Amino acid sequence: MAVSRRSLIKQLSVAGAAAATASWSPVSAAARRRRLIPWSNWSGAQRCIPAQRLAPTSEDAIAELLRSSSGVVRPVGASHSFSALVPTDGTMVSLAQLSGMISHNAETQEAEFWAGTPMSQMGEPLHEVGQALINMADIDYQTLAGAIATSTHGTGIDFGCYSSMVSGLRLITASGEVLDCDAEHNPEVFRAARTSLGALGVISRIRLKTREAFRLHEKSWIQNTEELLENIDTLARENDRFEFIPIVHSDVSICVTLNETTDNRTIPVETGGDGDKVALLRAAHHYAGSHPKLRGSLINLLAKQQDLPEAIDRSYKVFAKVRDQRFNEMEYTVPAEAGPDCLREILALVRDKNLDSFMPMEYRYVKADDIPLSMFQGRDGCAISVHQSYEMDYHNFFAAVEPIFWKYGGRPHWGKLHNLNAAQLSTLYPQWQDFVTLREELDPRGRFLNGHLESILGARSRC
Template structure:
């Protein structure tokens, strides 16, 4: 279609073009025209964001080394953006390992397998099954990359099962100087031990070797019971089930109890993924809160009545299919791990505070157990732990809600999950970790100028 311009319109457009040409010839404007386009970054919940000077995705080890050496300012590795804490944000360089993906090698005799560090956990299960292996345990969210999961001591549940980090048998690390370190119990053992939970503060992990087991199948069983009865039966529930947890329905007397155990039974017909893992249950609670939060007594009655109408089909399948759940409701999260024996008392105190203060929330509280390990900065170092996770819907205010509850975790010597929200700094954290100085010493040696430290890491590690 032809476009007809009047003489006046033609003169106006010519004037604008001339002005732009004049401006672009000035040094300042020319610099702005040549400036790279900055792309903002946000995490999964939208609670963390930044505008980095550069966002790089090196395609191989050599490109990664050069990117680290040439980077001006701070450098932060980024995975799937599923951490709620401020581990990633920087105005310097964000390094994605999206090209560092997939199974690299394996040993059928030792049941060990090495993956590129940027591999999403969701892709590891099928790859391991093909070589006759499986992870010992998994968290219920598998969006994270392998490097991100071990860097924050991510975990599942089960009194006899430790975090991902405890199953790492070797890794490769690129340091701030661009040096490549191969680490395990024999090569660079001090670095290896610290790097299994590193917060990305020691360098960029490129390869991770995991100790696995033979493939297995799981049955998931879910039922609603009184929260107090489940707490009274914690020893029985954790003894009789390989993996047990509960999702406590706030403003009610009940919780969703979840047990996973190995089985050889065949799989039932597939479910709609949106209805798996309690998603339908959570969505119903959300709707009930929307219309019932102004009537606390009636809300409690309605929530308690869920036990009469909610039913759950057992899920059976390969382990990696059953551990992981679709999470289609976004939230922000605070989690603390405390000595296992304090779990029931801590949860009771949290629930009492929510009830007494009528704190606005509807998201269930997650209650799990994790086995002790020997990693300096692991939340589970030296003690079997109970992990309690408090959530808030992403468009609801989580600051005041978490601030009210967090001191209860402190009372029970809780250690915050590194990938989730908390307000502690180095002065508060150091007494909680007997081997704190061991990690700090390794970090100082590998990155004396703090290239991998953003403001959050400087605060929690006590680096000026």
């Protein structure tokens, strides 16, 4: 294509100006001195520019890094946490090079994995040795270390979070000391490190209690939300795993049951993601959002027309779903018996105030455990999640809903957005001070603390 003299001169002038600007820009000068690689989480809401990003290839390398360096160090997994656990302008350490199964024990039904192993890559190697994870969440993008650091969980009244499945781990402390921890060795560290927020050190390997491989039969259907709540105890008791997905601004929910089966048929889980379903909700929100009654009727109608096929397959293939629609999330766990009333209040608030959101919620049950900072410490829990599409501001929506969780004694999911600090959080956990004291002993200078952890743990980094 011919370029005119005038056009050529203009392009050269622009290029020259850009080059001149680059020559004096402080940012460009800094970039020439060292290569800075920005980081963001999955939703894009958390961002930072760490001074360095490292991916050690061995435990010795992690220990040497901690012994020979100074400043804040934050471990990073799959970047799927919505809260600000990871951001730092110090050193970000990924365990992506430490991935895969290390060993397994058929007699004790245990398996050890490197901490950087993605949950999505654990099902197949376990199946090959006749084992499976006891329970799983419906997203498997997280790394194993990230999942236990935040008490990530699935659903089922007889099943605990991932952290409760841990039978041993290796922790590398701020001084580079390597601690092997289980119920008999360093038991106090073991209890706390199963949900540590990455504040005690770098966990390099994790041993999990497993079970024999099994198959699951998933069924889903649309039902009136109030009918589900009235029958909630029966549904939770008569199914191995039960959850439902309330659709805001409507009267209906998607109910999901996951039951173990000996059926050898294979009906694969849908692989197309959530795009079509979310698009329908987005359209109803856009075109009828200013007419709440019309929108509610429209969503009820659209939901009842959805095809929700069943699935039968190996457990790890049925648990995990494709979540290809980005969002931000807030989740609180309230006492199990308070779940129905808490959900009713949230749905009523969203409807009555016509709050600006269209993403569905989640409602799940999780068994109690004895881990100091687990959301399920000392009580069976009902985990309720609210979501906001990533392209919409979440602050006002979450701020309106959050006080309802507080009313019912809710504990926030560590990997999801909330507005509590140490003063409020310390009243929610009976063993809070035990964790705080141990953290100070293991990391007196606060090398694993970023601004978010300083706020929620009431500590201060002295790096």
